Amino acid sequence: MVFSSEVFLFLFLPLFLALYYLTPDRAKSYVILAGSYAFYAWWRVDFLGLLILTTGFAYGVGQQIDRHRHRRAGKVWLWVGVIGCLGVLGIFKYLNFFLDSFAALLGTDAEGLGIHWRLILPIGISFYVFQALSYLIDVWRGDARANARLVDFAAFIALFPQLIAGPILRYKDLEDQFRSRTHSAEMFADGMARFLIGLAKKVILADAVAPLADLAFGNSGEVGLALAWAGAIAYMLQLYFDFSGYSDMAIGLGKMMGFTFVENFRFPYVSRSITEFWRRWHISLSKWLRDYLYISLGGNRRGRLRTYGNLMTVMVLGGLWHGANWTFVLWGLWHGGLLAVERATGHDRRASGLPWALPVTLLAVLIGWVMFRAEDMTQGFEIYAAMLGANGLWGDPILWLEVTRESLVLTAVAALVCWAEPRFGVLRFDRTPDHPSADGTAAVPVAQAAVSVGVIVLGAVSVMKLAEQSFSPFLYFQF
Structure with missing residues (x-):
């Protein structure tokens, strides 16, 4: 279920x-x-x-x-x-x-x-x-x-x-x-809203961009440079909206039952370093690995080389936690190596002032997601080769007949939502006297009503999408 x-x-x-x-x-x-x-x-x-x-x-x-x-x-x-x-x-x-x-x-x-x-x-x-x-x-x-x-x-x-x-x-x-x-109508309503937002992330965005990713990875030896990059970006967006959508739904259900769960995502695609990325992505796993594995191995208390080794070990084991496949080992090595380099160079401490830090971090994350998505190492390296132009710009032209306008448009929409989400996420639409608006006044009922209507509309659209699409399990079910 x-x-x-x-x-x-x-x-x-x-x-x-x-x-x-x-x-x-x-x-x-x-x-x-x-x-x-x-x-x-x-x-x-x-x-x-x-x-x-x-x-x-x-x-x-x-x-x-x-x-x-x-x-x-x-x-x-x-x-x-x-x-x-x-x-x-x-x-x-x-x-x-x-x-x-x-x-x-x-x-x-x-x-x-x-x-x-x-x-x-x-x-x-x-x-x-x-x-x-x-x-x-x-x-x-x-x-x-x-x-x-x-x-x-x-x-x-x-x-x-x-x-x-x-x-x-x-x-x-x-x-x-x-x-x-505590059980209250307000907490239940907040939980329901969070659940519907997560449902919309899954059904409207993640499932919509999935075909483009599946097309690229399913034909890894024949895709050209353009489709390889499009498929990798589509998977990058699919994984985020699928997994963060599930987390939103889980947190929302918890609130409906009176529980407060830990947050699991905090806008990871605004990260300016891999270190920051792991403070924002799958936060509950990151903290688990830090508190029960990294610290138990000695953390950063036993010298620089031991610290780098601990980072690599933790990330490799974190990769294996996701699945029993050598692709996850390579993904863990990639992230562990990047974390070690950032620790050695102090990059994370000064990344916020570097204009190129965000695109470079996103590129590094994207490269990792390719191997994370691949069914085996051969498929992963085929996608890497295609991204470097090994099959030309367009690859097999027959594949482009399967690319729909809807998947391209919704991939662009998903990217836009990733850009806008942290900017709108900091706004408080539920302002109360404890959280006044910028001009010192209390909550604006019109803004609250607009957000409530928007969430209800998202929920209705999601349910309608469910009625017309086939079964689509969450990606993290396989882990």
Whole structure:
């Protein structure tokens, strides 16, 4: 089940919210848990068992870590928890990759080794395993309490708004909200508006530019320079609006349930350095890697060379977190190398005053996204070659017959929205006496009404688009 589907919008969500608000506060976690398990089981019932087992394992180990936290046994339990969670992730996400890589070294494939099966990747496993890991580490560090009700912890791990594609939540940030949170008409309306904006990003923009990206990457050996660049830019925009749209919808759904989730995007395509880009892109993952991996490796406390090595290691592992493919390893190396260069040269500190910093950063990000999107390294390097003119300016002219005017126009519109979003995003249309307007007056009802009408129109257009298009899952479902 996906947010951008009629089943979710007109069946699951209304029924869930009705039951949720009719339930006393003390029992709301049971409704969240049941609804989240139903949401996940809509995909595959059998993998719901893995989610439940992972939850029970993390909860039980967390209790033991807390009980022995100041003794050696506590650290032993921490390692049991970390190895157990990473073991689940490693088997289901990476075993196929390791077998294929080992077979390739021997000049054959998995079937040549007598392996005639493939493990299915459980949807959302990267997100709920990372949330379980952060809980165990936070309990060990004393940053989270282990005295939560099992139902609250299980509801946290399975919380359906962010279960499939984030943002990555931490129990220490939500434990007080599970004990007590505010439900109000204003918060619900804000959440609904945020959800509709995210739906519009996905349906109107991301899905509209996807065909251009698919055309370029699907014909990587035949595209010319123009279509290779157009396809790469289209994917750059598609990924942003698809993923940030999901995050907006998740944050909006959380608000409708009284939760405040962390922001996951902050206008990443205005970044003037790769360091700044990672402060703005997939923020919950960036902070997770920093707090639980980079700092654990020593951070920048053990000399310059160790710092650069830690940056490279973190980004390579961050790349592998996205998928079991050598393309993600190269993508991680690219970003890790750029971060190390910026740290060594101090570029990030002075980038704001450099007029060329923005286009150079966008180009570097775009180059990385090509390998991120490619199905394998061969396809990625074919696109790079085409972007350098290896197939001429136009490539196979037959391909241009598949390029629609709508996809070109909406790609341009998506780029325009990227440019305008940070400029309009800083405006406060919900000004109150606590947030006065520039002239010192209170909120302007006309402006509020205009924004509300605009959001409703976006929602209506998105629903109409849903009715006419085929199923289109969010890109980050594959991670």
